[in-house]
Amino acid sequence: MFLKRSTKMILVITLLSTAILTGCATSAPAAESTGTGVVTESTLTDTVDSSGSLQAAQIATLTWNTSGVVSSVNVSAGDKVKSDEVLLELDATTVPASVIDGFVALANAKLALEDAKSMSSTAEAAVALADAQAAYEDAYSDAYMIGNQVGSKNSVEAARVALEIAEVTLENATENYTDLSYLKDDNLKKLQSESAMINAQINVNTLKSQLNYLMSTPDTLTADTYTANLELAKAQLESAQRAYDRVKDGPNADDIAAAQAAVDAAQATVNSMKIIAPFDGEVVVLYDQTGDQVEAGENSVILVDREKMFVEVSIDETSISNVNAGDKAVISFDAFPGLDTTGEVTFINPIGSSSTGVVNYTVRVDLDSADPSILIGATASITIQTGDPQTILFVPISAVQSDAQGEYVIRVTNNSQERVNVVSGQIVDKTVVVKGDLNAGDIVQLFTST
Structure with a gap:
């Protein structure tokens, strides 16, 4: 059996015990034997009681x-x-269009996630980098011509030679046409000669334009265009390089995380x-x-996880020092008799709250289990075990005697008797708690005062 013990009760009972034992325990010569009794034992546990409401974690x-x-x-x-x-x-x-659009967004986001996880992104980045490098080199070549002759020395010389040859060809074609001027305009030979002369002239004009271009320097507008194209190509090359660096060693974790976030957002929709x-x-x-x-x-819907139930109770400042995390507790429900359960103190709020002059501290007790028929919010009575159970011995009150040496009992063994010194304590019903060299089941002599 379990007995609750408090400081005030011990003080009162101890005083009562002393008074009773003083009146009923006498010296051996003044007492008469009235039979025998048995030493019994029980368990005494310090506890703190409170109450609260059943809650779900x-x-x-x-x-x-x-x-x-x-x-x-x-x-x-x-x-x-x-x-x-x-x-x-x-x-x-029946749902809004934005929710339906979420299905499309989800499908696209999943494809993007797969791309981010695959090696194809590495190959695509490598191709994009190569294209950006080629575009940059072209833009650089154009920009290099700013302030310089467009054509190289060799290209200018080749254009000059080609022009000289074309001019000789034009001269020959012109002489040939002049020689045939006497023929009628619709004469086939004269027409062919005229066509050759015209083509030669066109070729000379084209080659002169090419030579002039190669010998020229870019004008201001062209130079500005070359400069802008070079800056753009450089920026695109740097961007392509960064994209390639992210995936050159395989799928990039940041890209995958971003793609996953897009999937999660679309899935939420x-x-x-x-x-x-x-x-x-x-x-x-x-x-x-x-x-x-x-x-x-x-x-x-209201959803409850009944596997994790707890009760929060208030413990006043006079008792909170006795309560510790890990203390075991017994929980009962007035509205649900017979469904008692056990639990454990898992949290003690170190900051108290004052009410009507009393400071209370919140203590949380997690339940080991709870019958599903117990309603959420039901009032729960909590008994917290604040100390280890102690086994104590009881003897009948009339077994305790006293003399100049102190209190004692007479133990009866095999038709013999022996004195056992004891110290008496709390009185419970017709028995008294004693400490001494006794064991449960021992037989002790009972006395009555004369």
Whole structure:
């Protein structure tokens, strides 16, 4: 059996014990034997009592994130569900267009995530870098001509020679046409000669333009264009280099994280047309039925995890020093008799709150288990065990005697008797707590005062 003990009770009982023992325990010569009694034992435990409300560590009211018509209800009140389980869902044809767009965004985001995870991104980055390098080299060559002759010495000389040859060809063609001037204009030979002369002239004009270009320097507008193209090509090359460096050793973790974030965002949009369990638990309240029209923010389900229940109680400042994290507790419910359970102190708030002159501290007791029939919020009586159980011995009050040497009892063994010195303490019913060289089951002599 378990006995509750407090400092005030011990003081009162000790005084009472002393008074009674003084009156009933006498010296051996003045007492007469009245029979025998038995030494018994029990367990004494220090406790602190309080009360509070039963609470669940996880309890959630699940609400709709969009509007629509409920198309499916997959649970009933009292059902146990798993985390990520779809509890209710809306008809896709009744939700806003933004939710439907989320399906497309989700598909694209998943493709982007796969690309980020694959080696193809490395190959694509390498090709893009090569293209950017080639574009930069072309722009650099153009920009190099600013302030310089466009053509190289060799290209200018080659153009000059080509022009000289073309001029000789034009001269010959002109002489040939002049020699045939006497022929009629529709004469085939004269027409062919004229065509050759015209083509020769065109070739000379073209080669003169090319030579002039090669011998010229870019004008201001062209130079500005070359400079701008070079700066743009350089920036594009640097960007391509950074992109390649991110993936040259394989898929880049940052790119994958960004792609995953895009997938999660799109998935959240799609999931807005569903009620999904955020943790394992029991459906305690179900608000919706199939066909109901719901709006964003409306309550749909209350979910409770009954595997993790606790009670918070207030302990006053005179007792809080005796309570420690890890102390065991017994929990009972007045409204649910017979469903007692056990628990453990898991948290003590070190900051007290004062009420009507008394400072109280919040103590949390986690339950080892709780019958599912106990309602959330039910009043719970808590008995916290604040000390280790101690085994104590009891003897009948009339067994304790005293003399000049102190208190003692007479132990009877095999028709013989022996004195055992004891120290008496708390009186419980017709017995008294004693300390001495005794064991439970020992036989002691009983006395009555003369």
